[in-house]
Amino acid sequence: MxxxxxxxxxxxxxxxxxxxxxxxxxxxxxxxxxxxxxxxxxxxxxxxxxxxxxxxxKRFKRVALRCEKTARNFRSIVSFAAGLCLIKFVHTA
Structure with a gap:
């Protein structure tokens, strides 16, 4: 722990x-x-x-600083960042 x-x-x-x-x-x-x-x-x-x-x-600056002000755009940026994290995880595991 x-x-x-x-x-x-x-x-x-x-x-x-x-x-x-x-x-x-x-x-x-x-x-x-x-x-x-x-x-x-x-x-x-x-x-x-x-x-x-x-x-x-939160390593993605646009997610951490909430640069996107509308919920739709913020959700899109979070989804994009999550996809990049997933790709990195799959290709390094």
């Missing part, structure tokens, strides 16, 4: 997520006492993939 999001390991964050009906996929710190044995690893991997995808999309 990545160490980057362990800073959100707090009871208040987990409780707030549960109140909204969300299963918190926040890894526990190594120093946390009474860690539960269950951790949703599959859910955590999925969330990490989504964050990585957004990071890759």
């Amino acid at each position: 990545a160490d980057g999001c362990k800073g959100y390991d707090a009871k208040t964050n987990r409780e707030a997520a549960r109140k909204r009906g969300i299963c918190p996929a926040i890894p526990y710190r190594s120093t946390t006492k009474d860690k539960p044995k269950f951790f949703p690893k599959l859910l955590y991997r999925g969330r990490a993939r989504i964050e990585q995808t957004f990071g890759k999309m």
Whole structure:
């Protein structure tokens, strides 16, 4: 698990997520006492993939800066950027 999001390991964050009906996929710190044995690893991997995808999309300047002001044009630029990311992924894997 990545160490980057362990800073959100707090009871208040987990409780707030549960109140909204969300299963918190926040890894526990190594120093946390009474860690539960269950951790949703599959859910955590999925969330990490989504964050990585957004990071890759933001490398495209027009997506990151929202240069396109209409929803239609922005959706087109995001689709184009996603296609380029997919092509790169397919040809390097």
